[in-house]
Amino acid sequence: MESSLLEKFDRLNEQTGYKNRSEAIRDLIREKLVNEEWRSSEQETVGVFSLIYDHHQRELNKTLTSIQHNHLDVIVSSTHIHIDRHNCLEVIILRGKADVIKKITNEIASTKGVKHGALNMTSTGSNL
Amino acid sequence: MESSLLEKFDRLNEQTGYKNRSEAIRDLIREKLVNEEWRSSEQETVGVFSLIYDHHQRELNKTLTSIQHNHLDVIVSSTHIHIDRHNCLEVIILRGKADVIKKITNEIASTKGVKHGALNMTSTGSNL
Amino acid sequence: MESSLLEKFDRLNEQTGYKNRSEAIRDLIREKLVNEEWRSSEQETVGVFSLIYDHHQRELNKTLTSIQHNHLDVIVSSTHIHIDRHNCLEVIILRGKADVIKKITNEIASTKGVKHGALNMTSTGSNL
Amino acid sequence: MESSLLEKFDRLNEQTGYKNRSEAIRDLIREKLVNEEWRSSEQETVGVFSLIYDHHQRELNKTLTSIQHNHLDVIVSSTHIHIDRHNCLEVIILRGKADVIKKITNEIASTKGVKHGALNMTSTGSNL
Numbered sequence: 119m120e121s122s123l124l125e126k127f128d129r130l131n132e133q134t135g136y137k138n139r140s141e142a143i144r145d146l147i148r149e150k151l152v153n154e155e156w157r158s159s160e161q162e163t164v165g166v167f168s169l170i171y172d173h174h175q176r177e178l179n180k181t182l183t184s185i186q187h188n189h190l191d192v193i194v195s196s197t198h199i200h201i202d203r204h205n206c207l208e209v210i211i212l213r214g215k216a217d218v219i220k221k222i223t224n225e226i227a228s229t230k231g232v233k234h235g236a237l238n239m240t241s242t243g244s245n246l
Numbered sequence: 247m248e249s250s251l252l253e254k255f256d257r258l259n260e261q262t263g264y265k266n267r268s269e270a271i272r273d274l275i276r277e278k279l280v281n282e283e284w285r286s287s288e289q290e291t292v293g294v295f296s297l298i299y300d301h302h303q304r305e306l307n308k309t310l311t312s313i314q315h316n317h318l319d320v321i322v323s324s325t326h327i328h329i330d331r332h333n334c335l336e337v338i339i340l341r342g343k344a345d346v347i348k349k350i351t352n353e354i355a356s357t358k359g360v361k362h363g364a365l366n367m368t369s370t371g372s373n374l
Numbered sequence: 375m376e377s378s379l380l381e382k383f384d385r386l387n388e389q390t391g392y393k394n395r396s397e398a399i400r401d402l403i404r405e406k407l408v409n410e411e412w413r414s415s416e417q418e419t420v421g422v423f424s425l426i427y428d429h430h431q432r433e434l435n436k437t438l439t440s441i442q443h444n445h446l447d448v449i450v451s452s453t454h455i456h457i458d459r460h461n462c463l464e465v466i467i468l469r470g471k472a473d474v475i476k477k478i479t480n481e482i483a484s485t486k487g488v489k490h491g492a493l494n495m496t497s498t499g500s501n502l
Numbered sequence: 503m504e505s506s507l508l509e510k511f512d513r514l515n516e517q518t519g520y521k522n523r524s525e526a527i528r529d530l531i532r533e534k535l536v537n538e539e540w541r542s543s544e545q546e547t548v549g550v551f552s553l554i555y556d557h558h559q560r561e562l563n564k565t566l567t568s569i570q571h572n573h574l575d576v577i578v579s580s581t582h583i584h585i586d587r588h589n590c591l592e593v594i595i596l597r598g599k600a601d602v603i604k605k606i607t608n609e610i611a612s613t614k615g616v617k618h619g620a621l622n623m624t625s626t627g628s629n630l
Contacts, residue, residue, distance in 0.1 A: 119528060126629060127531045130538055135356035144503060145355070146530040147511045148362055154514055164329070166296040166337055166364075170371040197325050199339055201292070205371030209294055209337055211327055227273070228263035233374040234276055236294075238366035243298040243333030245510060246361040247400060254501060255403045258410055272375060274402040275383045282386055373382060391612035401611070404618055420585070422552040422593055422620075426627040453581045455595055457548070461627030465550055465593055467583055483529070484519035489630040490532055492550075494622035499554040499589030502617040 148246045156216045156239045165212045165219040166238040167226065173206045175231030182226065186210065189222050205233075213242070276374045284344045284367045293340045293347040294366040295354065301334045303359030310354065314338065317350050333361075341370070404502045412472045412495045421468045421475040422494040423482065429462045431487030438482065442466065445478050461489075469498070532630045540600045540623045549596045549603040550622040551610065557590045559615030566610065570594065573606050589617075597626070 128139060136142040155163045171178055186193050192214040199207040210226075212219045220237070227235030256267060264270040283291045299306055314321050320342040327335040338354075340347045348365070355363030384395060392398040411419045427434055442449050448470040455463040466482075468475045476493070483491030512523060520526040539547045555562055570577050576598040583591040594610075596603045604621070611619030 119524060123528065123531060123535075123630065126535055130534060131356070135353045137356075138358065140503060141356070141358050143527060143530070144507065145362075146527070146534070147507060150514060150530070151507075151510055152362055152364075164296075164298075164335060166294060166335075166366060168292075168294040168366050168368045170292075170369055170374065172371070194327055195325060197323060197337070197339070199322055201341075201370050202372060207292060207294075207339065207368065207371075209325070209339060211325070211335065211337060213329075225263045228259070228265075228269070230266065230269050233371050234273075234280055234369050236280075236366045236368050238294060238296050238364045240296045240335070240364050241298055241362050242329050243300070243335075243361050244330060246298065246507065247396060251400065251403060251407075251502065254407055258406060268375060271399060271402070272379065274399070274406070275379060278386060278402070279379075279382055374379065387612070391609045393612075394614065397612070397614050401618075408618055408620075420552075420554075420591060422550060422591075422622060424548075424550040424622050424624045426548075426625055426630065428627070450583055451581060453579060453593070453595070455578055457597075457626050458628060463548060463550075463595065463624065463627075465581070465595060467581070467591065467593060469585075481519045484515070484521075484525070486522065486525050489627050490529075490536055490625050492536075492622045492624050494550060494552050494620045496552045496591070496620050497554055497618050498585050499556070499591075499617050500586060502554065 151245055152239065152241045155241055155245060159215065159217060161216075161245070162214060162242055163216055163219070164240050164242050165223065166240060167210045167212060167223045168236050168238070169208050169210070169226060169232050170201070170234040171206055171208070171232045172204050174204060178229065178231040181229055182208070185222070185226055185229070192218055192222060279373055280367065280369045283369055283373065287343065287345060289344075289373070290342060290370055291344055291347070292368050292370050293351065294368060295338045295340060295351045296364050296366070297336050297338070297354060297360050298329070298362040299334055299336070299360045300332050302332060306357065306359040309357055310336070313350070313354055313357070320346055320350060407501055408495065408497045411497055411501065415471065415473060417472075417501070418470060418498055419472055419475070420496050420498050421479065422496060423466045423468060423479045424492050424494070425464050425466070425482060425488050426457070426490040427462055427464070427488045428460050430460060434485065434487040437485055438464070441478070441482055441485070448474055448478060535629055536623065536625045539625055539629060543599065543601060545600075545629070546598060546626055547600055547603070548624050548626050549607065550624060551594045551596060551607045552620050552622070553592050553594070553610060553616050554585070554618040555590055555592070555616045556588050558588060562613065562615040565613055566592070569606070569610055569613070576602055576606060
């Protein structure tokens with residue numbers, strides 16, 4: 119590989135914290151594989167969904183709980199953080215096929231009162 | 247607004263689960279504001295960082311714990327899920343300025359043994 | 375809509391150059407519709423593919439021309455810019471189904487000597 | 503490197519068209535370096551901006567031409583494609599600092615009548 123390319127890569131890795139070039143390359147490869155996992159319609163994967171909502175919104179808590187209970191086979195856990203007097207952060211971990219995870223998290227994000235929903239597409243790690 | 251544009255938007259919202267056009271528009275606006283929050287160097291924001299690692303990797307657990315303890319003012323909570331015999335998922339919630347959150351999560355992601363790290367950029371909700 | 379949300383949206387639009395709130399909302403909606411266009415396997419869409427390569431790389435020019443000629447039904451035009459003594463930028467406009475455009479541009483990007491390939495997913499505009 | 507990781511990477515590369523593993527790795531590294539180029543406030547870079555607009559929109563053509571003429575030092579070329587009776591695609595190549603390119607393309611995208619604007623962040627190639 120061209121030494122000038124590697125030099126620039128090493129410099130960048132130093133900034134982001136890598137101690138070791140091959141670990142940085144491995145991470146680039148794994149990133150690609152995780153993208154593939156999410157494009158696949160067969161593989162099992164893991165999603166971490168974060169939502170911000172106002173807990174004063176009537177009925178919202180009930181709706182969110184009910185959506186989660188309808189998908190117990192996919193929803194692994196749920197963590198709740200009180201951000202301030204109005205806002206709650208809920209982090210839901212899901213495990214299943216990419217399409218199923220996206221459908222459930224879309225349903226939650228589009229519920230009235232949910233201010234922000236963001237899906238983190240990660241992995242079971244078994245392919246990495 | 248052109249009715250043909252609204253018609254297509256309504257059709258799309260129906261698919262993603264929105265019951266109501268103005269909630270869908272509000273969510274598009276909030277998405278933009280969250281992006282801004284992450285571009286700002288002043289505002290406080292919230293990040294949810296997911297990492298996959300092999301718990302057999304020597305020393306890794308200790309390193310991860312030590313990084314987190316060095317940033318107690320930013321790290322709010324940490325949830326651990328046992329994915330399989332090898333792989334762990336850890337979900338760390340951070341609250342602080344965008345740059346600080348990125349620096350800490352880069353440090354974790356670049357640690358040897360961490361297979362995948364993904365940062366979900368969400369918000370405190372107080373601007374939404 | 376909540377006035378505090380609109381206020382923040384207006385302030386953001388002023389920074390990015392919008393003169394008019396409803397044009398900004400229309401653009402958010404169109405952005406969503408273009409994303410959909412690229413997820414669809416049926417709709418015709420438009421891609422703009424940019425590649426950077428070193429024209430000293432043997433055989434590369436021939437390969438790039440041959441790939442383009444194999445897809446004359448999809449490739450609309452090609453613009454060439456001489457960046458410096460080594461580097462060329464070529465911008466290829468493609469029109470067809472999302473999957474076909476992605477396949478061709480992946481083929482080009484993975485050719486040895488192509489340093490960077492980036493696909494801009496835009497639209498025919500007929501749905502917007 | 504773990505052979506199981508490389509095996510999966512090779513399989514993925516075959517699908518996207520890579521003939522050669524080290525070219526695929528080089529491209530991952532270059533992708534990272536281009537991202538850095540766009541985060542930098544100093545380096546010169548190249549952007550390819552695509553916009554879709556309805557040429558029946560009064561005054562739009564004049565406005566677009568005037569914006570471009572105000573930035574002759576950054577705008578390298580402009581290609582125009584007639585998509586259908588209403589819609590035009592214009593592809594503008596810009597060369598300069600990331601911030602300047604973003605500012606100009608934001609200005610164009612927010613002009614009334616522009617239906618979609620998308621910025622492709624590529625590179626001069628001199629760092630790759």
